[in-house]
Amino acid sequence: MNSVLQAPRPEAHAAIAAVRRSVAEVIRGKDDVIDLALVALVSAGHLLIEDIPGVGKSTLARTLAQVVGGEFRRIQFTSDLLPADLVGVSVLRPSLDQSEFRPGPLFANFVLADEINRAPPRTQSALLEAMGERTVSVDGTSHALAVPFMVIATQNPTEHYGTYPLPESQRDRFTLRLEMGYAIAEVEAALFGGAAEAAPAPEPVCTLDAILAAQLGAQEVFVHPDLAAYAQRVVHATRNHPGVRLGVSTRGGIAWMRAAKARAWMDRRGQLGIDDLQDLAVPALAHRLIASAGTDDGVAVAAERVREIVATTAVPR
Amino acid sequence: MARRKRSLLRRALTARGRSLEITRAGWLFILLTLAVGFAAINSGANLLHAIFGAQMALIVGSGILSESMVRRTVARRVAAGEIYAGQAAAVRVELTNLDPRVDVFSVSVEDDDRSATDDACAPVFAVRIGAGRTVEIPATVTLSQRGRHAMPAAVVATRFPFGLFVKRRELPRGAPLLVYPRLVPAPAPMADDPRTDLGDAPRRRARAGEFFALREYRDGDDLRRIHWPAVARLGRPVVREYEADGDRQMMLELRRGTTGDPSFEAEVEQCASVAVAALGRDALAVGLRYAGELLVTPGSGDEQRRRVLAALAVVGDPPKGATAVDA
Amino acid sequence: MIGVDTPLHRLRDRMSLAQIAVATATVGVAGGIAPWSLALAAVLCAWAFVRPLPPVTTKATERAWTLLVGVALVATLTRAVLTAELLDSGLDFLLLLVVQRLFNRQRAREHMQLLLLGSLLVVAGAVINAGLNYPLLFALYLVVAAMTLLLNHLVAEGERLGARTAVTLSREGMRARGFLWRAAGQVAAIAAIGAIVTFVAFPRWGVGAFFRGGLSRDSKSGFSSTVELGDFGRIKSDATVVMRIEPDVRGAWGDRTDWHLRGSSFDAYAGGRWFHERDVEATIAGGPFGYQTLRDLRGGATLKPSRSAVPEAVAVPGFAASKQTLLATVTLEDIGVDVLFVPSEPLAVRVSPRGVIESRARVRGGRSDEIRVDKAPGPIRYQFVSRIGTPTEAELDAIGDPAVPDAFAAYTAAIPGLSDDVTALAQRLTEGASTRRAKVEAIMAHLGGFTYSLDLRPSQRVLDGADPLEGFLFDTQAGHCEYFASAAVVLLRQIGVPARLVNGYYGAHYNGVGEYYAVRQADAHSWIEVHFGDLGWVTFDPTPPSGRTSGDDAPWWPGASEWIDAVRNTYLDWVIDYDLGKQLTLFENLGLRDRQADNGLLRWRWLLAVMVGLGAAVWIGARARKWRRGRARPEAAIWRTVIRRLARRGYSPRDDESPRRFGARIGAAEPPIAAPVSTFMRTYEACRFAPQITADDLAALRDAAAAVIAALGRARRR
Structure with missing residues (x-):
């Protein structure tokens, strides 16, 4: 009806709508959370989910990655995780007499950083630097990360024992922060009834190009x-x-x-x-x-x- | 009729979430001002003009002062503990003076008297809030229905400086609170249930169960369960866990019902009361089933009590005709 | 929450009493309340304050008070009707109400009423108190009353919000009382600024409805119709300024003038008392330029109508200096007399009206050429024209010893009750004097040998019952001006010379600060006037010169009193007498008005035109801004229209509410209009925050607005 209301890139809109539908089939009763996650995706940002364990944080991240069809990596942050475990290492190849870069799990489209506050600050800052720069440098060489690149970090607020809470300056890297909250009663009841096992793994419903198109569209x-x-x-x-x-x-x-x-x-x-x-x-x-x-x-x-x-x-x- | 007139006047003086009301003393003062003004104009007496001017300045200044008081004050009500329906619960009212230079005097946070609900929060009053300061004042709130509710609609009100005018500003409702069901005295048959009867020394026997494992300390665990040698070894608090005994588990069953239905509400209240009474004895593991489905797995401790009550707070089908929860 | 006794309550109670005290002072200082009722009220208030306050007033007590107040009301009305003491009886009634409230002051309401009573007293004070103390008391009252209001407001909030809040509130209130004082001071300052601005700028027109006059009081003492000999002695050391004189021509009079400012005059004496015998009043007629002219000896006016601003005296044949006049403006304090003081010989006076009440001041002639006035209490301003030239000795000699007309028989009548010694003395002194001047000179010369003294001890002769004057003439030969003057008149009368006693003030002191002449109470003086045929009454002063100026050193600290008096004069001039003319002058001085516009009517038209013009400019400016904004943002006009309609139905957007949310709120409250309102809000936001707005968008918005208005109409009909 209104010229200014018409948005370009209908195919990108369709792709995002399909993503939302598919995710919602897996994560039920959490439409607002899914919307926020998609906002983070479309704004080419990163997401920080804070909540108690077992409310579906990881499921959300994994499902999002699967539905979009990008490469997905999950990193369980622990107290002995080193920065190299994230970004990868340079390995010396005697045959070629030069070092070869072995990319770490950060080189994926979707990275789920689980319980980020369990890792020591050095590792955390390596991740956050990568999030900000979208490149990692190892031994003086910069390596570009995948496009699109999105980190979904989870953090458990109640368990503060043996954890390193994120400093404020680093939380700043996350575009959005959200809480999952318990599933609503009926949904939880259905889950207890075994609905989770019954659901098949979701199929990819769009391409990474569509996501990039959406990100471009949002900028306009x-x-x-x-x-x-x-x-x-x-x-x-x-x-x-x-x-x-x-x-x-x-x-x-x-x-x-x-x-x-x-x-x-x-x-x-x-x-x-x-x-x-x-x-x-x-x-x-x-x-x-x-x-x-x-x-x-x-x-x-x-x-x-x-x-x-x-x-x-x-x-x- | 008079009431209606007053409300009309107040509505006329309401805009952008603010309202102005003139008190009895205010009307008297305005009347006196008009009389002095008339006398001054009539007689041309100079000092009467001065008095008239002072009174007008007081009226205008009074309005400006009260406006600046309510404009600079933000307030929020924070629940300070658990809230049970129909019972007074503690809240903390935080009043903040946004202005970094000027004090705020004489503001109160009260329920909006225009909203007709049974929910009520006790009014609080602050004589002075220093520039840029926040004061916290304890109060109580009574919410009549279980479930997720916002605090009753509130206003920041002031009659400063002279009680001639009442200025009010509506406050944002704030995040909804979880209101637990009302607790009633636990009915005798449930308490005397042979399955749940643990004799006269339940606590000792609770600790005397079969040792199962060590686990990390969680909020609400009995401090006496902490295994101190392990704490010293591991550097973090751990507690002993005991094998749950089938005999000492209580599963509360709640039949399907509609929220707001009196009989269902009564059942929910009873269920909550029994759960609280049972969980007060540490040894008993309490779970909750609703319409045959497991809502809360059995467990014990303070956290479990909270879980059961939270589930009971929102349990029940929405009444017919109500719109979906999340639009 | 009734009858609670906390420090905050006690402070509030004390402040309540203080504000009543200050308010009463504004009236009491001006003498508006009789001393006995003031004292009674003070005692009752003190009693009410020290007695333990009962938690609640019992029904019986309440009834008793109601009855008492009812009776007092009836008594007050009766008194007002019967004695026409409207103000006095009203004030007494107010005091009774104050006492009644103080006895029952448990709740904040009663204190509010006390404050109301206080403000009524202050208003009454404004009417009757013209003293310099009023602004000071008023400023004090503002602060005290503001603090009382603040405290009472806190207490009232405690009563309203319940006992629990009241207790903490009282504690917090006491802790914050320093800040409350500051706030009270600020509020008082706001009120004071309001008072000053209104005072300066509010146009004075004095509509004057419902005035019936009758405010004048009886004059009390001093210059009343009879004067006891010896009254003047006491005031010779009183430095209070009674009048201020601003001559038209300044600088010609030096630091101390020798005017004889005549007030009252007497023609009859008996047993140490002066009084009026002759019942003929001076005749006074309207004259040129608003002056009221006294008639001269031949019945003609003493002033000639003149085209020039300064009125001209009518010349007297054989009196060269008869056209020497003094024109001056006088501010006369209210010293309880109804006489206007004018240097001899008075020719004309003009009272400047001050507002409606003062315009009723009416000048009338008194006996023996006194000028008396009917006026309201308070200071009065008037102008006078006097002949200050005196006839030369030759001119007086030329008159000879004329026969005394019948009309002046009273001035030559022998004084009863005097022994023959007096007559003998008079005849002995004037033996061989052929002219009237020679006779007067002889008697003056005799008296000139007497001593001036304020220390009066009656001689044995007087104690034995003789007239005090005989004691003065034959025994002590010492006294003050009244004795000299009285003796001179008595002696002259004994030999048939028409003479009379005049009471008034001698001279005036230049006040360099205020640039006027001040006359002090200590300048009070008595002298005589002798009739010289066609030349009229001529002033003679039998008192030795040292006695005339004996009151000059009355002020303790002359510099300071000059300053204080100058301030007082300015206050009377610019506050009490502030009027439309002064307002215009002030605006002229501030450059807000053109001095040239002289016509009064034109002035008003001009002022009105400016005000209308200003209003129009403001209105046009506002319109223009709205129009410009409207053209730049056509959607805003549509938005305002819809918002107005919604506001009429009780919905207004909050400041932080986006149009969509506002629409959603309305929709939730009133589902029937939800759909059109929501559409409108969505469309409006789309237009409002678009890069640019197209005609189609605007049309869509208009349609949406029309839909909302239509839906509102349907909803109203339902």
């Missing part, structure tokens, strides 16, 4: 200057809020905009809306700020602070 979403100013006001407010010790960085703000654009694109809109920003404010910003009242769960308080800030910032009209 129009951002009205008033909305950019609004986003800036919100980000700025996080820095001045008395309940916040450390506000959102500029990089955090950019990531938020990218995620919001991805969401708008997935909604087949060629332009950003206020809701895109507001709905993604908590998943995109909460893990980037440090609340000053940190007695209980830091991220929960931070999320509340973000909600508060959004609720007190006037929207453009």
Whole structure:
């Protein structure tokens, strides 16, 4: 009906819709979580899932990778995991008299970093550097990672024994952070009844090209200057809020905009809306700020602070 | 009729989540101001003009002050513990003064009196919030229904400085809370169930079960179960686990029902009460089945109690005609 | 929550009492309340305050109070009707209400009423208190009342929110009382600024509805119709300034003038008391330029109408200096008399009206050429024209010893009750004097040998029952001005010279700070006037010169009193007498008004035009901005229309609410209009945040808006 509402790349939209359908068949009752994961995918970002064990974090990551049809690797982070275990090693080949690079599990389209906070900080930072740069350098040689490249990291908030919680600066690398939550009652009951075993492994429903097209499309979403100013006001407010010790960085703000654009694109809109920003404010910003009242769960308080800030910032009209 | 008029006036003075109400004293003051103004204009007496001006400035200043008080204050209500339906539960009200330079005086957080619910939160009042400071005030909330509910709609209100005008600002509802079912006195037959009767020294016998393994300490574990030699060896807290005894397991059965149906609600409440009573004795493993399906696997301890109550908080079919949970 | 006794409550109670005290002071200082009722109220308030406050007022007590207040109300109304003491009875009733509230002050409501009563007292104070103390008291009242209001507001919140909150609130409130004081100060400052701005800028027109006058009071003492000999002695050391004189021509008078400012005048004396015998009042007629002119001896006006601004005196034949006049403006404090003080010889006066109440001040002639006035309490401003030129000795001699007209019989009437010694003395002194001037000079010369003294000890003769004047003339030969003047009049009368006593002030002191002449209470003086035929009444001062100025060193600290008096004068001038003219002058000085526009009507038109023009400019500016914005963002106009319609139905968007969410909220509250509202909001957002808006988009938005309005209409009809 409206020219500005028409979005380009119908085939990419169809691909994303198919991905959503297929994932939803496996992860049932979690449509909002799936949507957020797809937003992270389309905005070419990374995803941090924080929740207690056994609620389907890994399943989500694996299913997403399988459905999209990319290469999938799962790395179980442990306290003895070394950076080389991630990025790979150079092996000396006596026959050729030169070193050969043996790529590590990071060289895949989808990397599930399970329980990321169990690995020592050195390993964590190797992963996060790779996420930021999209290259890894070993012995002075840079190796480009796969395209698309997406890290889905999980973190267990309650078990803090023998763990190394991610520093805030590193959480900043993740575009979105989300919680799975328990399955809703009927779904859980069905799972207990054996539904999980019955489900077949999902087939790939789209190509990596379609994902790249979607990522490109999301970048073309129009951002009205008033909305950019609004986003800036919100980000700025996080820095001045008395309940916040450390506000959102500029990089955090950019990531938020990218995620919001991805969401708008997935909604087949060629332009950003206020809701895109507001709905993604908590998943995109909460893990980037440090609340000053940190007695209980830091991220929960931070999320509340973000909600508060959004609720007190006037929207453009 | 008078009530209706007042509400009309208040609606007229409501915009953007703010509302203004004039108190009785406020009306009197306005009346006095008008009288003095009339006298001043009528007589041309200079000092009356000055008084009239002072009164007008007080009215305007009062409005500006109260507006700045509610504008600068954000409040949120945080549950400070478990919430059971129909029982007063502790909440913490956090009031923050957003302004980094100016104090906020005399603000209260109250339920919005326009929303008609049984849910109620006790009002709290802060005399002064320092610039950029947050104060926490304990209060209680009573939510009437189990399930996931937001706190009752709240407003930040102030009558500052003189109680002539009431300024209110609506607050965002905040995240929904899980409200556990109401606890009723546990019915006698269930407590006397021979399967669950553990004699008069349940705790000692609980620890006297067959040793099974060591596992990591989890929140809610009995501190007496900690195996200290192992803790010293491993450097992290571990507890002894005992073989679950079939005789000391209690499976609560709940038939299928509709949320809001009084008889079903009563059953849920009873179920919750029994579970809580049973889990209070450490040895008993309690599980929950709903309409024949296993909802919560049997277990014990404080965490288990929370799991059972959480399941009971949301159990039940949605009433007919209600829309889907997540749109 | 009734009758709780916490530190916060006690502080609030004390502040409540303090604000009432300050409010009462604003009235009491101006003498608006009788001392006995003030004292009674103070005792009752103190009792109410120290007695333990019962937790609740019993029904019986309540009934008793209601009855008492009812009776008092009836009594007040009766008193107001019967004695026309509207203000007095009203204030007494207010005090009774204050006492009643203080006795039953358990709840915040009662304290609110106390504050209301306090403000009524302050308003009453504004009406009757013209003193410099009022602004100070008012400022104090603002702070105290603001603090009381703040505290009472906190207590009221405690009462409203329940006991649990009240306890913590009281504790927190006491802890924060320093900050509360600061807040009270700030609020008071806001109010003060409001007061000043309104005071300066609010146009004064004084509509004057419902005025019926009757505010004037009886004059009390000093210059009333009878004067006891010896009244003046006491005030010779009183430095209070009673009047300020601003001559039209400045600088010609030096630091201390020798004007005889005449107030009251007497023609009859008996037994140490001066009074009026002759019942003829001075005749006063309307004159040129609003002056009220006194009639001269031949019945003509003493002023000639003149085209020039300064009125001109009518010349007296044989009196060269008869056209020497003084034109000055006087601010006379309310010293409880109804006389206007004018240097001899008064020719005309003009009272400047001040607002509606003062415009009722009416000048009337008094006896013996006094000028009396009916006026409301408070200071009064007037202008006078006086003939200050005096006839030369030759001119007086030329008059000779004229026959006394019948009309002046009272001034020559022999004084009763005096012994023959007095007459003998008068005749002995004037033996051989042929002209009237010679007779007067002889008597003055005799008195000139007497001593000026404020220390009066009656002689044996007076103690035995003789007239005090005989004691003065024959025994002590010492006294103050009244004795000198009275003795002179008495002696002149005994030999048939028409003479009279005049009471007033002698001279004035230049105040360099305020650039005016101040007359102090200590300058009070008595002298005589002798009639010289066609030349009229001529002033003679029998008191030795040292006695005339004996009050000059009355101020303890002359520099400071000059300053204080100058401030007081400025206050009277610019606060109490502030009027439309002064407003316009002020605006002129601020450059807000053109000095040239002289016509009063034109001024108003001009002012009105400016105000209308300003309003129009603001309106046009707002329109233009709206129009410009509307052209730049056509969707905004459609949005506003829809928002207005929705607001009428009770829905307004919150600041943080996006249009879509707002629409969803409406839809949830009212499903019948959910669909069109949601469509509109979606379309609006699409238009609003689009790179550019097309005609199609706009048309779609208009359709969506129309659908919403139609749906709203259907919903209303349902």
